[in-house]
Amino acid sequence: MCFGFLGIQFGFALQNANxxxxxxxxxxxxxxxxxxxxAAPVTGLLVQPIVGYMSDRTWTRLGRRRPYFLYGALLTTLAxxxxxxxxxxxxxAGMLWIMxxxxxxxxxxxxxFVGDMLPDRQRSTGFVMQSFFIGVGAVVASALPWMLANWGGISNVAEDGGLPNSVIYSFYAGGVVLLLAVLWTVVSTREYSPEELQNFERQERGTTAPAPTLxxxxxTYRNSAVAWFLAGGLMTALVFFLQLEKELYILGVGLLLFGGLQALVALKKYRRHGDNALSHIMDDLFAMPVAMKQLAWVQxxxxxxxxxxxIYTTSAVTAFHYGTTDSASEMFNEGANWVGVLFAAYNGFAALAAFFIAWFANRTSRKLSHLVNLCLGGLGLISFVWIEDPxxxxxxxxxxxxxxxxxxxxxxxxLSSVLPAQKMGVYMGIFNFFIVIPQILAASILGFVLNTFLSGQAIYxxxxxxxxxIVAGLLVLRVQDHSTAELLPTAQPAAGSVGH
Structure with a gap:
Protein backbone atom coordinates (compact mmCIF):
# COMPACT_ATOMS: atom_id res chain seq x y z
CA MET A 1 0.00 0.00 0.00
CA CYS A 2 2.87 2.42 0.78
CA PHE A 3 5.48 1.06 -1.65
CA GLY A 4 4.52 3.49 -4.40
CA PHE A 5 5.71 6.31 -2.18
CA LEU A 6 9.24 4.96 -2.58
CA GLY A 7 9.06 5.78 -6.28
CA ILE A 8 7.34 9.14 -5.81
CA GLN A 9 9.97 10.20 -3.32
CA PHE A 10 12.71 8.98 -5.66
CA GLY A 11 11.57 11.59 -8.18
CA PHE A 12 10.89 14.22 -5.52
CA ALA A 13 14.34 13.80 -3.96
CA LEU A 14 16.08 14.12 -7.32
CA GLN A 15 14.17 17.35 -7.82
CA ASN A 16 15.02 18.74 -4.38
CA ALA A 17 18.70 17.84 -4.49
CA ASN A 18 19.45 18.91 -8.07
CA ALA A 39 6.69 27.09 -9.34
CA ALA A 40 6.78 23.96 -7.20
CA PRO A 41 4.69 25.12 -4.21
CA VAL A 42 2.26 27.10 -6.35
CA THR A 43 1.59 23.95 -8.35
CA GLY A 44 0.89 21.98 -5.18
CA LEU A 45 -1.43 24.72 -3.92
CA LEU A 46 -3.57 24.40 -7.05
CA VAL A 47 -3.33 20.69 -7.82
CA GLN A 48 -3.69 18.92 -4.47
CA PRO A 49 -7.15 20.14 -3.35
CA ILE A 50 -8.52 19.63 -6.87
CA VAL A 51 -7.13 16.09 -7.09
CA GLY A 52 -8.37 15.37 -3.56
CA TYR A 53 -11.85 16.65 -4.39
CA MET A 54 -11.97 14.65 -7.63
CA SER A 55 -10.66 11.43 -6.08
CA ASP A 56 -13.31 11.62 -3.34
CA ARG A 57 -15.87 11.43 -6.13
CA THR A 58 -14.13 8.84 -8.32
CA TRP A 59 -14.99 5.17 -8.51
CA THR A 60 -13.74 3.19 -11.52
CA ARG A 61 -12.60 -0.34 -12.35
CA LEU A 62 -9.18 0.78 -11.10
CA GLY A 63 -10.60 2.12 -7.85
CA ARG A 64 -10.82 5.50 -6.18
CA ARG A 65 -7.26 6.77 -5.67
CA ARG A 66 -5.23 4.42 -7.88
CA PRO A 67 -6.11 6.09 -11.24
CA TYR A 68 -4.43 9.25 -9.97
CA PHE A 69 -1.37 7.29 -8.79
CA LEU A 70 -0.95 5.85 -12.28
CA TYR A 71 -1.56 8.93 -14.45
CA GLY A 72 0.59 11.13 -12.22
CA ALA A 73 3.44 8.60 -12.37
CA LEU A 74 3.36 8.47 -16.18
CA LEU A 75 3.56 12.26 -16.45
CA THR A 76 6.32 12.52 -13.83
CA THR A 77 8.43 9.92 -15.62
CA LEU A 78 8.30 11.91 -18.85
CA ALA A 79 9.22 15.11 -16.98
CA ALA A 93 11.65 26.44 -14.56
CA GLY A 94 8.69 25.36 -16.71
CA MET A 95 9.72 21.72 -16.44
CA LEU A 96 9.89 22.09 -12.65
CA TRP A 97 6.29 23.29 -12.78
CA ILE A 98 5.20 20.31 -14.88
CA MET A 99 7.18 17.84 -12.80
CA PHE A 113 -5.36 6.16 0.64
CA VAL A 114 -4.04 5.38 4.13
CA GLY A 115 -7.08 7.10 5.65
CA ASP A 116 -9.38 5.02 3.44
CA MET A 117 -7.74 1.66 3.97
CA LEU A 118 -6.92 1.61 7.69
CA PRO A 119 -9.02 2.05 10.83
CA ASP A 120 -8.26 5.01 13.06
CA ARG A 121 -6.13 3.02 15.51
CA GLN A 122 -3.79 1.82 12.73
CA ARG A 123 -3.41 5.03 10.73
CA SER A 124 -0.39 6.29 12.62
CA THR A 125 1.40 3.06 11.74
CA GLY A 126 0.33 3.52 8.12
CA PHE A 127 1.73 7.04 7.91
CA VAL A 128 4.92 5.97 9.67
CA MET A 129 5.34 3.24 7.04
CA GLN A 130 4.95 5.92 4.36
CA SER A 131 7.78 7.81 6.07
CA PHE A 132 9.90 4.67 5.94
CA PHE A 133 9.42 4.16 2.19
CA ILE A 134 9.89 7.88 1.56
CA GLY A 135 13.23 7.67 3.36
CA VAL A 136 14.38 4.56 1.52
CA GLY A 137 13.53 6.00 -1.89
CA ALA A 138 15.11 9.36 -1.20
CA VAL A 139 18.36 7.88 0.15
CA VAL A 140 19.30 6.36 -3.17
CA ALA A 141 17.90 9.20 -5.28
CA SER A 142 19.68 11.99 -3.39
CA ALA A 143 23.06 10.27 -3.49
CA LEU A 144 22.73 8.85 -7.00
CA PRO A 145 24.85 11.49 -8.83
CA TRP A 146 27.60 11.03 -6.23
CA MET A 147 27.42 7.24 -6.49
CA LEU A 148 27.52 7.27 -10.29
CA ALA A 149 30.52 9.61 -10.25
CA ASN A 150 32.50 7.81 -7.52
CA TRP A 151 31.48 4.18 -7.98
CA GLY A 152 30.27 4.02 -11.58
CA GLY A 153 32.99 6.04 -13.26
CA ILE A 154 30.42 8.40 -14.82
CA SER A 155 31.71 11.87 -15.62
CA ASN A 156 30.90 14.51 -13.01
CA VAL A 157 32.22 17.44 -15.07
CA ALA A 158 29.82 19.49 -17.15
CA GLU A 159 30.60 20.07 -20.81
CA ASP A 160 29.69 23.23 -22.73
CA GLY A 161 27.61 24.66 -19.91
CA GLY A 162 25.42 21.56 -19.62
CA LEU A 163 24.93 19.10 -16.80
CA PRO A 164 27.33 16.27 -15.95
CA ASN A 165 26.32 12.79 -17.09
CA SER A 166 26.11 11.74 -13.44
CA VAL A 167 23.08 14.02 -13.04
CA ILE A 168 21.49 13.18 -16.40
CA TYR A 169 21.64 9.42 -15.83
CA SER A 170 20.26 9.90 -12.31
CA PHE A 171 17.13 11.51 -13.73
CA TYR A 172 16.72 8.64 -16.21
CA ALA A 173 16.94 6.12 -13.37
CA GLY A 174 14.49 8.16 -11.32
CA GLY A 175 11.84 8.02 -14.01
CA VAL A 176 12.09 4.25 -14.30
CA VAL A 177 12.06 3.60 -10.54
CA LEU A 178 9.12 5.93 -9.96
CA LEU A 179 6.95 4.30 -12.61
CA LEU A 180 7.71 0.73 -11.52
CA ALA A 181 7.14 1.42 -7.81
CA VAL A 182 3.80 3.14 -8.38
CA LEU A 183 2.72 0.37 -10.76
CA TRP A 184 3.43 -2.16 -8.00
CA THR A 185 1.02 -0.39 -5.63
CA VAL A 186 -1.61 -0.01 -8.37
CA VAL A 187 -1.45 -3.70 -9.30
CA SER A 188 -1.02 -5.24 -5.84
CA THR A 189 -3.69 -3.39 -3.83
CA ARG A 190 -7.44 -3.18 -3.93
CA GLU A 191 -9.67 -0.40 -2.63
CA TYR A 192 -12.86 -0.40 -0.60
CA SER A 193 -15.94 1.00 -2.30
CA PRO A 194 -17.61 4.17 -0.97
CA GLU A 195 -20.36 2.02 0.56
CA GLU A 196 -17.83 -0.16 2.37
CA LEU A 197 -16.01 2.90 3.70
CA GLN A 198 -19.25 4.31 5.13
CA ASN A 199 -19.95 0.95 6.76
CA PHE A 200 -16.48 0.84 8.35
CA GLU A 201 -16.89 4.39 9.65
CA ARG A 202 -20.29 3.50 11.12
CA GLN A 203 -18.76 0.51 12.93
CA GLU A 204 -15.89 2.56 14.36
CA ARG A 205 -17.79 5.70 15.41
CA GLY A 206 -21.33 4.37 15.81
CA THR A 207 -22.46 6.56 12.91
CA THR A 208 -21.18 8.02 9.68
CA ALA A 209 -19.35 11.20 10.66
CA PRO A 210 -21.03 14.23 9.11
CA ALA A 211 -18.90 16.43 6.94
CA PRO A 212 -18.05 19.79 8.53
CA THR A 213 -20.49 22.48 7.43
CA LEU A 214 -20.36 26.25 7.56
CA THR A 220 -19.70 36.90 3.44
CA TYR A 221 -17.53 35.80 0.52
CA ARG A 222 -17.98 39.21 -1.13
CA ASN A 223 -16.89 41.13 1.98
CA SER A 224 -13.94 38.83 2.52
CA ALA A 225 -12.90 39.21 -1.13
CA VAL A 226 -12.84 43.00 -0.76
CA ALA A 227 -10.59 42.74 2.31
CA TRP A 228 -8.15 40.41 0.54
CA PHE A 229 -8.12 42.65 -2.56
CA LEU A 230 -7.23 45.65 -0.40
CA ALA A 231 -4.45 43.76 1.36
CA GLY A 232 -3.04 42.46 -1.92
CA GLY A 233 -3.20 45.86 -3.58
CA LEU A 234 -1.48 47.52 -0.62
CA MET A 235 1.28 44.90 -0.57
CA THR A 236 1.89 45.21 -4.32
CA ALA A 237 1.96 49.02 -4.12
CA LEU A 238 4.48 48.98 -1.26
CA VAL A 239 6.81 46.70 -3.23
CA PHE A 240 6.54 48.95 -6.30
CA PHE A 241 6.93 52.36 -4.66
CA LEU A 242 9.58 51.31 -2.13
CA GLN A 243 11.44 49.37 -4.85
CA LEU A 244 11.68 46.24 -2.71
CA GLU A 245 12.86 42.84 -3.93
CA LYS A 246 10.80 41.62 -6.90
CA GLU A 247 10.12 38.31 -5.14
CA LEU A 248 7.84 40.17 -2.73
CA TYR A 249 5.38 40.70 -5.59
CA ILE A 250 4.50 37.02 -5.08
CA LEU A 251 2.86 37.86 -1.75
CA GLY A 252 0.80 40.70 -3.21
CA VAL A 253 -0.31 38.63 -6.19
CA GLY A 254 -1.16 35.72 -3.91
CA LEU A 255 -3.43 37.90 -1.77
CA LEU A 256 -5.13 39.26 -4.88
CA LEU A 257 -5.68 35.77 -6.31
CA PHE A 258 -7.25 34.51 -3.08
CA GLY A 259 -9.53 37.53 -3.09
CA GLY A 260 -10.41 36.78 -6.70
CA LEU A 261 -11.35 33.18 -5.89
CA GLN A 262 -13.63 34.34 -3.10
CA ALA A 263 -15.22 36.92 -5.40
CA LEU A 264 -15.87 34.17 -7.95
CA VAL A 265 -17.50 31.96 -5.30
CA ALA A 266 -19.64 34.92 -4.18
CA LEU A 267 -20.79 35.47 -7.76
CA LYS A 268 -21.71 31.80 -8.17
CA LYS A 269 -23.64 31.80 -4.91
CA TYR A 270 -25.51 35.00 -5.84
CA ARG A 271 -26.55 33.23 -9.05
CA ARG A 272 -27.46 30.10 -7.04
CA HIS A 273 -24.73 28.07 -8.80
CA GLY A 274 -22.98 27.07 -5.59
CA ASP A 275 -22.87 23.35 -6.41
CA ASN A 276 -19.40 23.31 -8.04
CA ALA A 277 -15.89 22.18 -7.14
CA LEU A 278 -14.51 25.65 -6.32
CA SER A 279 -17.40 26.52 -3.99
CA HIS A 280 -17.19 23.16 -2.22
CA ILE A 281 -13.43 23.42 -1.73
CA MET A 282 -13.69 26.99 -0.40
CA ASP A 283 -16.55 26.06 1.95
CA ASP A 284 -14.53 23.12 3.24
CA LEU A 285 -11.50 25.39 3.74
CA PHE A 286 -13.45 27.68 6.05
CA ALA A 287 -15.11 24.71 7.84
CA MET A 288 -11.87 23.02 8.92
CA PRO A 289 -11.93 21.08 12.21
CA VAL A 290 -10.28 22.85 15.15
CA ALA A 291 -7.39 20.37 15.32
CA MET A 292 -6.68 20.98 11.63
CA LYS A 293 -6.46 24.74 12.20
CA GLN A 294 -4.02 24.20 15.06
CA LEU A 295 -1.91 21.80 13.02
CA ALA A 296 -1.82 24.37 10.22
CA TRP A 297 0.53 26.58 12.25
CA VAL A 298 2.79 23.64 13.04
CA GLN A 299 2.97 22.76 9.35
CA ILE A 311 16.62 26.09 -1.71
CA TYR A 312 19.85 27.10 -0.01
CA THR A 313 21.79 24.01 1.10
CA THR A 314 23.69 23.72 -2.19
CA SER A 315 24.59 27.41 -2.20
CA ALA A 316 25.42 27.38 1.52
CA VAL A 317 27.65 24.30 1.49
CA THR A 318 29.52 25.15 -1.71
CA ALA A 319 30.21 28.72 -0.55
CA PHE A 320 30.66 28.25 3.22
CA HIS A 321 32.29 24.82 3.38
CA TYR A 322 33.92 24.48 -0.07
CA GLY A 323 34.74 28.16 -0.63
CA THR A 324 33.43 28.62 -4.18
CA THR A 325 30.44 30.03 -6.05
CA ASP A 326 31.71 29.08 -9.53
CA SER A 327 29.16 26.52 -10.77
CA ALA A 328 31.56 25.34 -13.52
CA SER A 329 34.39 24.49 -11.12
CA GLU A 330 35.29 21.01 -9.97
CA MET A 331 35.12 22.12 -6.32
CA PHE A 332 31.56 23.43 -6.76
CA ASN A 333 30.39 20.16 -8.32
CA GLU A 334 32.12 18.18 -5.58
CA GLY A 335 30.29 20.26 -2.99
CA ALA A 336 27.00 19.93 -4.85
CA ASN A 337 27.41 16.15 -4.96
CA TRP A 338 28.14 16.14 -1.23
CA VAL A 339 24.85 17.96 -0.70
CA GLY A 340 23.22 15.04 -2.50
CA VAL A 341 24.89 12.71 -0.01
CA LEU A 342 23.67 14.85 2.89
CA PHE A 343 20.14 14.75 1.53
CA ALA A 344 20.44 11.00 1.15
CA ALA A 345 21.67 10.81 4.74
CA TYR A 346 18.76 12.69 6.27
CA ASN A 347 16.32 10.52 4.32
CA GLY A 348 18.16 7.41 5.49
CA PHE A 349 18.01 8.59 9.09
CA ALA A 350 14.30 9.31 8.54
CA ALA A 351 13.69 5.74 7.38
CA LEU A 352 15.32 4.41 10.54
CA ALA A 353 13.69 7.01 12.79
CA ALA A 354 10.22 6.07 11.56
CA PHE A 355 10.21 3.00 13.80
CA PHE A 356 11.54 4.95 16.80
CA ILE A 357 8.89 7.63 16.32
CA ALA A 358 6.09 5.07 16.48
CA TRP A 359 7.60 3.50 19.61
CA PHE A 360 8.23 6.82 21.38
CA ALA A 361 4.82 8.33 20.54
CA ASN A 362 3.06 5.16 21.69
CA ARG A 363 4.71 5.42 25.10
CA THR A 364 4.29 9.17 25.53
CA SER A 365 2.03 11.03 23.12
CA ARG A 366 2.04 12.08 19.50
CA LYS A 367 2.33 15.72 20.58
CA LEU A 368 5.40 15.23 22.79
CA SER A 369 7.06 13.05 20.17
CA HIS A 370 6.54 15.65 17.43
CA LEU A 371 7.80 18.45 19.71
CA VAL A 372 11.05 16.62 20.47
CA ASN A 373 11.58 15.59 16.85
CA LEU A 374 11.11 19.10 15.47
CA CYS A 375 13.50 20.60 18.01
CA LEU A 376 16.16 18.05 17.02
CA GLY A 377 15.65 19.02 13.38
CA GLY A 378 15.95 22.71 14.16
CA LEU A 379 19.23 22.21 16.02
CA GLY A 380 20.51 20.13 13.11
CA LEU A 381 19.95 22.99 10.64
CA ILE A 382 21.42 25.63 12.94
CA SER A 383 24.54 23.51 13.44
CA PHE A 384 25.54 24.05 9.77
CA VAL A 385 26.99 27.42 10.77
CA TRP A 386 29.03 25.88 13.61
CA ILE A 387 30.60 23.03 11.60
CA GLU A 388 33.53 23.70 9.27
CA ASP A 389 34.39 20.19 8.04
CA PRO A 390 31.66 19.17 5.54
CA LEU A 415 -5.51 14.91 11.26
CA SER A 416 -7.02 11.72 9.81
CA SER A 417 -8.70 10.92 13.13
CA VAL A 418 -10.92 14.03 12.88
CA LEU A 419 -11.82 13.92 9.18
CA PRO A 420 -14.99 12.39 7.70
CA ALA A 421 -14.34 9.49 5.34
CA GLN A 422 -16.31 11.07 2.48
CA LYS A 423 -14.03 14.13 2.48
CA MET A 424 -10.68 12.56 3.31
CA GLY A 425 -9.19 13.46 -0.07
CA VAL A 426 -10.26 17.09 -0.25
CA TYR A 427 -9.19 17.80 3.32
CA MET A 428 -5.80 16.19 2.77
CA GLY A 429 -5.49 18.47 -0.26
CA ILE A 430 -6.52 21.54 1.74
CA PHE A 431 -4.03 20.57 4.45
CA ASN A 432 -1.40 20.91 1.75
CA PHE A 433 -2.12 24.67 1.74
CA PHE A 434 -0.20 24.89 5.00
CA ILE A 435 2.73 23.16 3.39
CA VAL A 436 2.66 25.29 0.24
CA ILE A 437 1.99 28.76 1.69
CA PRO A 438 5.18 28.76 3.83
CA GLN A 439 7.15 27.59 0.81
CA ILE A 440 5.80 30.50 -1.24
CA LEU A 441 6.63 32.84 1.64
CA ALA A 442 10.15 31.41 1.86
CA ALA A 443 10.65 31.88 -1.88
CA SER A 444 9.34 35.44 -1.56
CA ILE A 445 11.22 36.80 1.44
CA LEU A 446 14.35 34.73 2.05
CA GLY A 447 16.31 36.40 -0.73
CA PHE A 448 15.21 39.82 0.54
CA VAL A 449 16.14 38.97 4.15
CA LEU A 450 19.54 37.53 3.19
CA ASN A 451 20.52 40.48 0.99
CA THR A 452 19.16 43.14 3.33
CA PHE A 453 20.24 41.84 6.73
CA LEU A 454 22.69 38.94 6.28
CA SER A 455 25.12 40.08 3.56
CA GLY A 456 23.69 37.59 1.06
CA GLN A 457 25.24 34.59 2.83
CA ALA A 458 23.15 31.50 2.12
CA ILE A 459 24.32 29.70 5.27
CA TYR A 460 22.11 31.97 7.38
CA ILE A 470 11.90 24.90 16.76
CA VAL A 471 8.96 27.34 16.75
CA ALA A 472 6.89 24.66 14.99
CA GLY A 473 7.76 22.23 17.77
CA LEU A 474 6.56 24.63 20.45
CA LEU A 475 3.28 25.19 18.58
CA VAL A 476 2.54 21.46 18.76
CA LEU A 477 1.64 22.02 22.42
CA ARG A 478 -1.50 23.90 21.31
CA VAL A 479 -2.86 21.04 19.18
CA GLN A 480 -5.89 19.13 20.46
CA ASP A 481 -5.18 15.44 19.95
CA HIS A 482 -7.88 13.45 21.71
CA SER A 483 -7.40 10.27 19.69
CA THR A 484 -6.64 7.05 21.54
CA ALA A 485 -5.30 5.46 18.35
CA GLU A 486 -2.62 2.86 18.80
CA LEU A 487 0.61 3.66 16.98
CA LEU A 488 1.79 0.08 16.67
CA PRO A 489 -0.14 -2.66 14.87
CA THR A 490 -2.03 -5.18 16.98
CA ALA A 491 -2.51 -8.86 16.43
CA GLN A 492 -6.22 -8.61 15.59
CA PRO A 493 -7.11 -6.45 12.56
CA ALA A 494 -10.03 -4.09 13.00
CA ALA A 495 -12.83 -3.47 10.55
CA GLY A 496 -11.46 -1.67 7.56
CA SER A 497 -7.89 -2.91 7.90
CA VAL A 498 -6.11 -4.16 4.84
CA GLY A 499 -6.39 -7.91 4.46
CA HIS A 500 -3.50 -8.55 2.06
Missing amino acids: VSRIFQTLGASIDDIPILWV LFFMPHSPSLWIA DASINISMEPFRA ERGAE FFSWFALFAMW AWLLLSMVGVGIAWASILSLPYAI ALVLGGGSM
Missing part, protein backbone atom coordinates in the same frame (compact mmCIF):
# COMPACT_ATOMS: atom_id res chain seq x y z
CA VAL A 19 17.09 21.64 -9.28
CA SER A 20 19.04 24.50 -7.67
CA ARG A 21 22.17 23.02 -9.26
CA ILE A 22 20.45 22.89 -12.66
CA PHE A 23 19.30 26.48 -12.32
CA GLN A 24 22.78 27.70 -11.39
CA THR A 25 24.33 25.72 -14.26
CA LEU A 26 21.92 27.40 -16.69
CA GLY A 27 22.98 30.83 -15.46
CA ALA A 28 20.73 31.67 -12.50
CA SER A 29 22.24 33.76 -9.73
CA ILE A 30 21.72 32.83 -6.09
CA ASP A 31 19.29 35.75 -5.79
CA ASP A 32 17.11 34.34 -8.59
CA ILE A 33 16.87 30.76 -7.30
CA PRO A 34 13.99 31.33 -4.80
CA ILE A 35 11.74 32.95 -7.42
CA LEU A 36 12.44 30.06 -9.84
CA TRP A 37 11.58 27.54 -7.13
CA VAL A 38 8.20 29.12 -6.48
CA LEU A 80 12.20 13.43 -15.29
CA PHE A 81 13.51 12.25 -18.65
CA PHE A 82 13.35 15.76 -20.14
CA MET A 83 14.37 17.95 -17.18
CA PRO A 84 18.19 17.50 -17.39
CA HIS A 85 18.09 18.39 -21.10
CA SER A 86 16.40 21.77 -20.59
CA PRO A 87 18.13 24.11 -23.07
CA SER A 88 17.47 27.30 -21.10
CA LEU A 89 16.77 28.55 -17.60
CA TRP A 90 13.12 29.35 -18.25
CA ILE A 91 12.42 26.00 -19.87
CA ALA A 92 13.96 24.35 -16.79
CA ASP A 100 5.81 19.11 -9.51
CA ALA A 101 2.24 19.09 -10.82
CA SER A 102 2.67 15.48 -11.94
CA ILE A 103 4.21 14.41 -8.62
CA ASN A 104 1.32 16.06 -6.77
CA ILE A 105 -1.26 14.19 -8.84
CA SER A 106 0.25 10.92 -7.61
CA MET A 107 1.24 11.99 -4.11
CA GLU A 108 -1.93 13.64 -2.77
CA PRO A 109 -4.20 10.57 -3.04
CA PHE A 110 -1.59 8.42 -1.24
CA ARG A 111 -2.33 10.35 1.98
CA ALA A 112 -6.06 9.78 1.62
CA GLU A 215 -23.05 28.75 6.68
CA ARG A 216 -20.95 31.03 4.51
CA GLY A 217 -23.11 32.88 2.09
CA ALA A 218 -22.46 35.06 -0.94
CA GLU A 219 -22.31 38.29 1.06
CA PHE A 300 3.58 26.38 8.38
CA PHE A 301 6.78 26.76 10.39
CA SER A 302 7.95 23.19 9.70
CA TRP A 303 7.75 23.57 5.94
CA PHE A 304 9.20 27.08 5.92
CA ALA A 305 12.30 25.48 7.43
CA LEU A 306 12.35 22.60 4.96
CA PHE A 307 11.98 24.88 1.94
CA ALA A 308 14.82 27.09 3.20
CA MET A 309 16.95 23.94 3.39
CA TRP A 310 16.01 22.71 -0.08
CA ALA A 391 32.02 15.51 6.55
CA TRP A 392 30.66 16.37 10.02
CA LEU A 393 27.48 17.75 8.45
CA LEU A 394 26.28 14.16 8.43
CA LEU A 395 25.76 14.57 12.18
CA SER A 396 23.53 17.59 11.53
CA MET A 397 21.43 15.46 9.22
CA VAL A 398 20.58 13.03 12.02
CA GLY A 399 18.36 15.68 13.60
CA VAL A 400 16.95 16.76 10.25
CA GLY A 401 16.10 13.16 9.37
CA ILE A 402 14.24 12.58 12.64
CA ALA A 403 12.23 15.76 12.10
CA TRP A 404 11.49 14.83 8.47
CA ALA A 405 10.11 11.41 9.42
CA SER A 406 7.94 13.02 12.08
CA ILE A 407 6.63 15.75 9.76
CA LEU A 408 5.58 13.10 7.24
CA SER A 409 3.66 10.98 9.73
CA LEU A 410 2.42 12.40 13.04
CA PRO A 411 0.48 15.46 11.75
CA TYR A 412 -1.37 13.23 9.27
CA ALA A 413 -2.11 10.66 11.96
CA ILE A 414 -3.64 13.35 14.18
CA ALA A 461 19.01 30.80 5.53
CA LEU A 462 19.63 27.41 7.15
CA VAL A 463 19.93 29.08 10.57
CA LEU A 464 16.60 30.84 10.02
CA GLY A 465 15.11 27.52 8.97
CA GLY A 466 16.35 25.87 12.14
CA GLY A 467 14.74 28.54 14.29
CA SER A 468 11.48 28.16 12.38
CA MET A 469 11.46 24.40 13.01
